Amino acid sequence: MKTVVVEQVLLESEIKPSALLDEYRRLVEADVRAGLADPGRLVPAACPGCRAEPGRPAFRKAGLAYIECAACGSLYVSPRPGEEDLIRFYRDSAAARFWRERLLPATRETRREKMVRPRIQWLLDVADRHVPGARLAILDGHHTDLFVEELTREGRAPFAVVLASPLADLELGGRSFPDVALHPTLLGDLPSIGPADLYLAFDLLDRCPDPDGLLAAARDALAPGGLVLATTLLGSGFDVQVLWERSGTIYPPERMNLLSVEGLLALVGRHSFEVLELSTPGTFDVEIVQRAIRADPEGSWPRFIRYLVQNRNEGALLAFQEYLQRYRLSSFARIVLRKSA
Amino acid sequence: MKALVVGYGYMGQIRRKVVDDLPDLKLCGICDPTLNDGEGAGAAVFGDYRQALAATRPDLVFVCTPNRHSPDVCVLALEQGCHVFCEKPPGRTLDDVRKILDAEQRHPGLKVMFGFNHRHHPAVLEAKAIVSAGRMGRVLWLRGVYGKSGGWGREFERSWRNDPEVSGGGILLDQGIHMLDLFRFFCGDFEEVHGLLTTTYWNIPVEDNAFVLLRNRAGQVAQLHSSATLWKHTFRLEMGLEGGYLTITGLLSKTGSYGRETLVIGRRPAAHENIPVGNPREEVVYFDKDLSWELQVRDLIRCIREGCPVSDSSTQDALRVMELIDAVYRNGVRNGSRALVGLPGERKA
Numbered sequence: 001m002k003t004v005v006v007e008q009v010l011l012e013s014e015i016k017p018s019a020l021l022d023e024y025r026r027l028v029e030a031d032v033r034a035g036l037a038d039p040g041r042l043v044p045a046a047c048p049g050c051r052a053e054p055g056r057p058a059f060r061k062a063g064l065a066y067i068e069c070a071a072c073g074s075l076y077v078s079p080r081p082g083e084e085d086l087i088r089f090y091r092d093s094a095a096a097r098f099w100r101e102r103l104l105p106a107t108r109e110t111r112r113e114k115m116v117r118p119r120i121q122w123l124l125d126v127a128d129r130h131v132p133g134a135r136l137a138i139l140d141g142h143h144t145d146l147f148v149e150e151l152t153r154e155g156r157a158p159f160a161v162v163l164a165s166p167l168a169d170l171e172l173g174g175r176s177f178p179d180v181a182l183h184p185t186l187l188g189d190l191p192s193i194g195p196a197d198l199y200l201a202f203d204l205l206d207r208c209p210d211p212d213g214l215l216a217a218a219r220d221a222l223a224p225g226g227l228v229l230a231t232t233l234l235g236s237g238f239d240v241q242v243l244w245e246r247s248g249t250i251y252p253p254e255r256m257n258l259l260s261v262e263g264l265l266a267l268v269g270r271h272s273f274e275v276l277e278l279s280t281p282g283t284f285d286v287e288i289v290q291r292a293i294r295a296d297p298e299g300s301w302p303r304f305i306r307y308l309v310q311n312r313n314e315g316a317l318l319a320f321q322e323y324l325q326r327y328r329l330s331s332f333a334r335i336v337l338r339k340s341a
Numbered sequence: 342m343k344a345l346v347v348g349y350g351y352m353g354q355i356r357r358k359v360v361d362d363l364p365d366l367k368l369c370g371i372c373d374p375t376l377n378d379g380e381g382a383g384a385a386v387f388g389d390y391r392q393a394l395a396a397t398r399p400d401l402v403f404v405c406t407p408n409r410h411s412p413d414v415c416v417l418a419l420e421q422g423c424h425v426f427c428e429k430p431p432g433r434t435l436d437d438v439r440k441i442l443d444a445e446q447r448h449p450g451l452k453v454m455f456g457f458n459h460r461h462h463p464a465v466l467e468a469k470a471i472v473s474a475g476r477m478g479r480v481l482w483l484r485g486v487y488g489k490s491g492g493w494g495r496e497f498e499r500s501w502r503n504d505p506e507v508s509g510g511g512i513l514l515d516q517g518i519h520m521l522d523l524f525r526f527f528c529g530d531f532e533e534v535h536g537l538l539t540t541t542y543w544n545i546p547v548e549d550n551a552f553v554l555l556r557n558r559a560g561q562v563a564q565l566h567s568s569a570t571l572w573k574h575t576f577r578l579e580m581g582l583e584g585g586y587l588t589i590t591g592l593l594s595k596t597g598s599y600g601r602e603t604l605v606i607g608r609r610p611a612a613h614e615n616i617p618v619g620n621p622r623e624e625v626v627y628f629d630k631d632l633s634w635e636l637q638v639r640d641l642i643r644c645i646r647e648g649c650p651v652s653d654s655s656t657q658d659a660l661r662v663m664e665l666i667d668a669v670y671r672n673g674v675r676n677g678s679r680a681l682v683g684l685p686g687e688r689k690a
Contacts, residue, residue, distance in 0.1 A: 005625040128474035129467060
């Protein structure tokens, strides 16, 4: 297994301007309370990492309960909304429209340059190394349009791509790309698209209602030796651990599964994947904590953390962020899994 | 397949573990004149390799002996119908490798592989995949530093590795050979060879530092510093490519003394990217597991089973890298007393 550290300067505010983000979170909270928190439609869940239950109640957000797993430390929503309710939320809610129509356009070029291009580089490097000659990739998850634009930048994609996300039609807005097919599907139908060489699940594990179902479907959709490339937020990351219920990063339904590193490994282990890479190349942890402490300087914060972010310069904080990456302690993770040949 | 390990020092014990771990192989004996009966941890023990070969009739022989003995063991194993895995260096001299090559050519059905396991280290494999994909352009130059601390003194100076009768050379042949092999792994053959050998610190009759400069017909230049006076164990291979750079530092090893194996990937920003020239975005990849020993032997087993030629760490690879070392030993500057350079095949008498 390998770990990757990424050295680049990127502020969270560059991809999530605070005024827009505040409005987005306000809308999310209202929409979740109104449309997703109906107790009659929620389903109890065990820990998505190690399957242990019951966990300890952690806190509530937007009417939904977060549970901390006593065994692996993962943080998750239970009971939770189901797949079809979530798709409806992401298609039709005011919050989702605000994200598509206001927040994304305002940060589009920064996202392209500092998030999407590095992800494509990652994808191509991993494919070169482990599945040279890959012919088919299934792209799932959210915000697929920029990814497809960049992947086809040279005129065509390096392999055929099927967009499986139920939101892909909205995100592409009627545009078409060479070598890219649209096939929105529910999780259970994913294997019908394969066999694929690559299954790409960016920012999906944390918001997926059934991570076990996701990995089982991915496994069935992959050819032997095929790879899953996934990104997700982790509950064991620095900013989540320090801020906990005060974290602005944690909100349903986008953050329903904040797995710990241990929980993530337990999850993928159940599906017999070989872990080729598990990295936490996040760049926002320290910045997020620093902003939270600045916004509430009299709040109750761990003394050392407060001292660190108030008394050390940018270089020291960047080095600390790099330390978090190096030891898998950042809250943003990427993982590469291989289905046995 | 029955496997015999000849030579049971540091490398022999590593190879024995590989044999024990691979289900395709079954250890039929170990051979080392310093071992007594019962010291083979469950394996039959022999003191003489001829006797061991005759008694065990192995399919595959791991040759882990000091350099002086390696060619004779390899040749006899081949003559007796065994496949061979031989540690590096493949002997003391170029002629030693030629002897092995001759024996191999007399037995074309048998496979021979050499222990250039660095090719299979995870950072090297990752870098190789990036270079082979071609998206960073071609390799322009390579710069390698590989060195160790000899230790505290007499023990290092008395080691067989520093006795030219047994080893054939100093740190360049013992350790630098790996880096030269990696240069070839990334750039192919080098035709122009310049060398400078020095014995700077240790009281030994062979070099404790070697500086080698190579260039090939494609214009790629490689530079090696191989040292027995790097008090911090060091492995560092830098590659400049048209589209960026790759730097491998550290090496996963039993003791961890070379540091965590790491690959830095730096890509030159494209014109349309808003990234300052000269300070590109870097990725640092850390590796946790070294499978190099096992991967290499698995590849040999595959070649044996499928009857395909050995294409990695073959006798030709051993011959070519020994030609580079031979050129340095014959023609390089040694302690300032000689100032000649030359090409393999054009050496001065």
